[in-house]
Each structure stands twice: as structure tokens, then as C-alpha cells.
Amino acid sequence: MAINGEASRTVLITGAGGWLGSILGDALLADDAGTQLILADIVEPRAPKASGAVTIMADLTDPAAIDGLFTTSYGPPQIIYCLHGIMSRGAEDDFDLGMRANFDSIRLLLNRARAEAENQPPIKFIFTSSLAVYGGPLPDVVGPSTIATPEGSYGCGKLMSELLVNEYTRRGFIDGRILRLPTIVVRPGPPSNASSSFLSGIIREPLSGEVAVCPVGDSLSSPALELPVWVASPETTIRNFVIASHIPAEKFLPHTRAVYLPGFTTTVREELEALREVAGDEALKLVTFKDDATNRRIVGSWPARFDNSYPLGLGFVADEGGMVPIVRRFSEQLGKAARF
Known part of the structure; x- marks a missing residue:
């Protein structure tokens, strides 16, 4: 699918060197073969074969590096998948690093996306959050109105970033979509520094x-x-990432763009x-x-335990x-x- 009637779309994926980020590009190309990919991470991302993707190795806590993501040969993106960050146990063990990676860098990226709103429609900003935003006494089944009260540094950084995505969306700076991910099983590759690994x-x-x-x-x-x-499978999670870019803005709840993915x-x-x-x-x-x-x-x-009704009603799918x-x-x- 093309957006805004254009023949192609430019998509930026941060955290593209990670496992989910590395397979998301293939899924986006399968969804729209004309997609132009900008792939960025602290390590060199893998580009899908014959995709013409721009790959950037950068420290995303550096404002100059963030600016560089918007000035490639493809120009500024119309969609951003914000997947980068430090995982749960890593953020718990190193508070300062977790805050830089999981909050400060997100604010830099949001501000740069905001600047583009002067020249193009608001960028679709798809932010991957986590169930770690929840904590404390919880209902037997979590619903869209359940209050998030994290009990760890990782969840705290994610929730702070969620609030910014919501505020920037309310003001028209971006078109935000916040995806609270289930624990994804089975992840291939070496173990990550996540508590759920x-x-x-x-x-x-x-x-x-x-x-x-x-x-x-x-x-x-x-x-x-x-x-x-x-939990959810990798295949279903990636499918839901693609779906997130196609959901009409008016379908989300009026007061928040946060949605937990089905699991x-x-x-x-x-x-x-x-x-x-x-x-x-x-x-x-x-x-x-x-x-x-x-x-x-x-x-x-x-x-x-979650009530899947709201995310399924938006068009997301479940295992x-x-x-x-x-x-x-x-x-x-x-x-x-x-x-x-």
C-alpha cells in the first residue's frame, strides 16, 4: 500500500540491527515493494537483499546522529518505527545508560520528527513499548483503561516516552502509535539482556x-x-507492526495512542x-x-492476562x-x- 497517494513511502527503522528490526524491513517490503528503507542502529544493520536500503551505524543518543537519519538520499521518512533501546535487565543494572537509550534518545527523535511537520503531513511514529510499564496491584484482566505504574527502570523509561508520544500526537507534531509488546517467544539467536530472555x-x-x-x-x-x-509469536508480532502503519488515526481511543498487542x-x-x-x-x-x-x-x-477486544477491534491479530x-x-x- 502506498500512503497519501504516493507511489512509494520512506520508512525509518531505529534499532534495525536488533532481531525484530532486522526482519521488519522484509515484512514492510512484502507489504509494499516500493518502500524505501532507512535502517539505523548502534551496530551495522542488515539490509534486505536488493532493497536499496540506506544503512546507518550511529549512536542515537547523539543529536547530530539523529539529524543524519532525516537527510539521507531518500529524504525525511513518512513512517518511523522506533525499536531501539536497552532491554529490561540492562536498564535495571545501569540506570543512566537505560535513561539515555530508552528516554533521552526518543525525545531527540520526536523533536526531529516534529520539525518535519512544517514541510509534510505528521510522521507516523510507531513506538515499541512494553508490558513493563505495568506494575503494582493489577486487575485480574488488564484492559485499555488500566493505569500503568512500572516497577523497574525499563518500564519507567518506556512509560515516559509513551507520554511524550501521546503529547506530540495531541499537538499534531506526529501521528503516534504506541505498541505495548507481549513477551515474544521464541526469539532466535543469542540470549538478550532482557529479564524475559x-x-x-x-x-x-x-x-x-x-x-x-x-x-x-x-x-x-x-x-x-x-x-x-x-506472550506472542515473532510472526504475529511482525505482522502487527505492519498493520500498525495502516490503522486510521481516528480508530484509536481519543485520549491515548497506547495499545497492547494481542497475546x-x-x-x-x-x-x-x-x-x-x-x-x-x-x-x-x-x-x-x-x-x-x-x-x-x-x-x-x-x-x-489482557482483554484482547480493543486491539483486535483496531485490526491487530492474535496467535x-x-x-x-x-x-x-x-x-x-x-x-x-x-x-x-
């Missing part, structure tokens, strides 16, 4: 024949494995049971246990079938990768 690791590593450490509970029989989490509730035990069903007892034996109170506290503070289809699909993908 183990939720992928306890599937990914055993399926690759490697030992995984579960930081929740001290054994397979531990009651701590009943810890509930709100489903599982537990650590159900993940391990899905691993056993797909790969057998030998794979399950590769999971070891080393309880981490800090990790368990952070993940346990996040809500695990079906629980953990087993996700684990099976990831196992099949590993098999394909091994053959090439």
Missing part, C-alpha cells in the same frame, strides 16, 4: 541441543513454574510441556534451574493454539537453517 532460551537452547538455564524455580517440580506470562497467557511450566511434546524428554533434560530473585520479581510484576504450534514452528525453522 529465558522464556525463549528454555525452548531455543534445548532444541539446538544446548543446556538452558531457567531462573524461575529450583526444579521441574517447583510451584514457581506456574508463573503466568503474556495469550501461558506459564513457564506450559512452555516446558510444549518443549517435551515437540522434542521429547531428552530436550527437556537440557533445562537446568537456578532461581534468580531479581529476574523473577521483574517478570512477576508484569501482567499476564491461535497456544505454545505447541509456536515451538513446533521454531523447531522446523531450526531444521531448515541446519540444511543451508
Whole structure:
């Protein structure tokens, strides 16, 4: 789809060197082959083959680097996917770095996007937030009106940025869309510095024949494995990223552009049971246990049950079938990768 009747669109992805950012470009090109991509990150991003993408390695906490994202050969973007940042445990362990990456850099990017509103329609600013914005006493099922009160530095930085995206949208500086992501399983590649990283690791590593450490509970029989989490698959998450750029602005709630993406509730035990069903007892034996109170506290503070009605009403989509289809699909993908 083209926007504003134009034959092509220019899309900037920050955090394009990360896992989600690296596959989002392919999905955007599949959605509109005329898309012009600007890919930026602290590391060199991977460009989709034959895409003509501009790749930029930059420190996004530097104002000059932010300016450079808007002055490439493609000119300023019409859509920005803001995916960069420091993950949850990293932000908790280094407060100052977390604030620079998860808040200060977002404000710089918003201000630069605001400046473009003088010359073009407001940029669609799609900001990836997190369930970490929630905390404290929560209802049994979270809805659109549930107040966000984070209990960690990562969630605090995300919520501060959400408030700016909402305010800049209210003033007409940008056209903001805030996506509060479920925990995404199964993530490929090496473990990230996220408190929820183990939720992928306890599937990914055993399926690759490697030992995984579960930081929740001290054994397979531990009651701590009943810890509930709100999750979604990578495929569904990327599909929802693309959908976010096409939702008419008037469909969002009038007072906020924040929306949690659809997901489903599982537990650590159900993940391990899905691993056993797909790969057998030998794979399950590769999971070891080393309880981490800090990790368990952070993940346990996040809500695990949401009312999907609002995001589904906007046009977003949800996974079906629980953990087993996700684990099976990831196992099949590993098999394909091994053959090439």
C-alpha cells in the first residue's frame, strides 16, 4: 500500500540491527515493494537483499546522529518505527545508560520528527513499548483503561516516552502509535539482556541441543513454574507492526495512542510441556534451574492476562493454539537453517 497517494513511502527503522528490526524491513517490503528503507542502529544493520536500503551505524543518543537519519538520499521518512533501546535487565543494572537509550534518545527523535511537520503531513511514529510499564496491584484482566505504574527502570523509561508520544500526537507534531509488546517467544539467536530472555532460551537452547538455564524455580517440580506470562509469536508480532502503519488515526481511543498487542497467557511450566511434546524428554533434560530473585520479581510484576477486544477491534491479530504450534514452528525453522 502506498500512503497519501504516493507511489512509494520512506520508512525509518531505529534499532534495525536488533532481531525484530532486522526482519521488519522484509515484512514492510512484502507489504509494499516500493518502500524505501532507512535502517539505523548502534551496530551495522542488515539490509534486505536488493532493497536499496540506506544503512546507518550511529549512536542515537547523539543529536547530530539523529539529524543524519532525516537527510539521507531518500529524504525525511513518512513512517518511523522506533525499536531501539536497552532491554529490561540492562536498564535495571545501569540506570543512566537505560535513561539515555530508552528516554533521552526518543525525545531527540520526536523533536526531529516534529520539525518535519512544517514541510509534510505528521510522521507516523510507531513506538515499541512494553508490558513493563505495568506494575503494582493489577486487575485480574488488564484492559485499555488500566493505569500503568512500572516497577523497574525499563518500564519507567518506556512509560515516559509513551507520554511524550501521546503529547506530540495531541499537538499534531506526529501521528503516534504506541505498541505495548507481549513477551515474544521464541526469539532466535543469542540470549538478550532482557529479564524475559529465558522464556525463549528454555525452548531455543534445548532444541539446538544446548543446556538452558531457567531462573524461575529450583526444579521441574517447583510451584514457581506456574508463573503466568503474556506472550506472542515473532510472526504475529511482525505482522502487527505492519498493520500498525495502516490503522486510521481516528480508530484509536481519543485520549491515548497506547495499545497492547494481542497475546495469550501461558506459564513457564506450559512452555516446558510444549518443549517435551515437540522434542521429547531428552530436550527437556537440557533445562537446568537456578532461581534468580531479581529476574523473577521483574517478570512477576508484569501482567499476564489482557482483554484482547480493543486491539483486535483496531485490526491487530492474535496467535491461535497456544505454545505447541509456536515451538513446533521454531523447531522446523531450526531444521531448515541446519540444511543451508
